Amino acid sequence: MKLLVTGGAGFIGSAVVRLAVARGHAVVNVDALTYAACLDNVASVAQSPLYAFEQADIRDRAALDRVFAKHRPDAVMHLAAESHVDRSIDGPGDFIETNVIGTFNMLEAARKYWTEAGRPETFRFHHISTDEVFGSLPKDPSIKFTEDTPYDPRSPYSASKASSDHLVRAWHETYGLPVVLTNCSNNYGPFHFPEKLVPVIILNALAGKPLPIYGDGSNIRDWLFVEDHADALLLVVEKGALGRSYNIGGENERTNLELVRTLCAILDEKRPKAQGSYADQITFVTDRPGHDARYAIDPTRIRTELGWRPSVTVEEGLARTVQWYLDNEPWWRALQGRKGVGERLGVKA
Known part of the structure; x- marks a missing residue:
């Protein structure tokens, strides 16, 4: 299968590219190379x-x-998006232009290509989205997001992704474009751009800086190892039912404070400080x-229809992630000078 992957130099997109090539798929990586992209992410398959x-x-x-x-791809995997909530608070326009207008352009380009090719039944447009919509x-742990949960986005980022999801469904219903959709929980793992929570904590800890936690740290996320996510995405594009959406989660709920303390414990073991614990650097900041x-x-x-489950627990995945950052300092050092990295964003509201 030849896959056209948008955003393939980003965090999740590059994981998809690496896994797809490893499995023998041809991959066309389409990326604008904005601030969060890095071609080093796909150097292993370049x-x-x-x-x-x-x-x-x-x-x-x-x-x-x-x-x-x-x-002339057989399928599209559309991952290109602005994705940082804090940046969306400071500059929502970029999120509307990329996530809404960009998705519209992708749908129209795919529809034109598919129509001119004779509307092949095997073509797929896989739109990758977020649970934040x-x-x-x-x-209450008994209440979770299902594919039928009503949309209720709360940030410019999630609103832009919700809009793009609606466009994809509309192009399926109106034009018959063969689409599948996925909504994932919070990803983490190797090559995670160093402005997101997990790499921020790892890199600040190593630098002896405060480990910032918003509010009281009680906010809960479901953590999904990025390589597990890439595996699920390839399964959906190959075997997902047309017009169907699939929620992809790690089945690993943790509060932000629990997550940070776990990262500190891993670092204490892998690279102990001269005195004390990395947890001593935890600092609570304005939410x-x-x-x-x-x-x-x-x-x-996705478990019952396609047989997929995550293979990595959050403790195992975080240990692998910490080790990757310890082993790949040149990669993250090169990105720390990019605009906004290391700054507190999203406080202008």
Whole structure:
């Protein structure tokens, strides 16, 4: 199968690219190379005859048409998106342009290509989204997001992703475009851009800096190892039912404070400080505006229909992630100078 992967130089996209090539798929990586992208993320497959790279912006419809005509993919995996909630609070316009207008351009370019190819039944447009479109859950562990949970986005980021989800469903219903959708929980793992919570904690700990936790640290997330997510995404694009959405979760709920303490304990073991614990650096900071209390995925559909379950516990995945950052300092050092990295964002609301 030839896959056109948008955002393939980003965190989740690069995990998909690496796994797809390893499994023998041809991959066309389409990425604009914005601040969070890094071609080093796909260096391990860059010389493969199965891999091709096209620098193109999903906001540029003409460029997308050229990519489709040149490479003629069997399926699209659309991951390109602005994804940092704090940045969406400071600059929502970028999120509307990329996540909404960019997805519209992708849908139209894919529809044109699919129609001109005779509307092949095997073509797929896989739209990758987030559980944040569903809003915030109460702390009751029996209540989780299902595919039928009403949308209730609370941030500019989640609202832009909700909008893109609606567009994808509309293109399926109106034009018959063969689509599948997925909504995932919080990802973590190797190559995670160093402005997100897990790498921030690891890198601040190593630098002797405060470990910032929003509010009282009670916000709960369902943590999904990025390589497990990539495995699920490839399964959905190959075997998911048309027009169907699948929630992908790690089945690993933790409060932010629990997560940070786990990371500190792993670092204490792998690279102990001269004195004390990395947990001594934990600092509580002013909460994010509109910070959702809890996200949790009910993965029943993907488990029962497609047989997928995560393979990595959060403790195992975090240990692997910490070790990766310890072993790959040149990678993250090179990204720390990019705009906004290391700064507190999202406090202008």
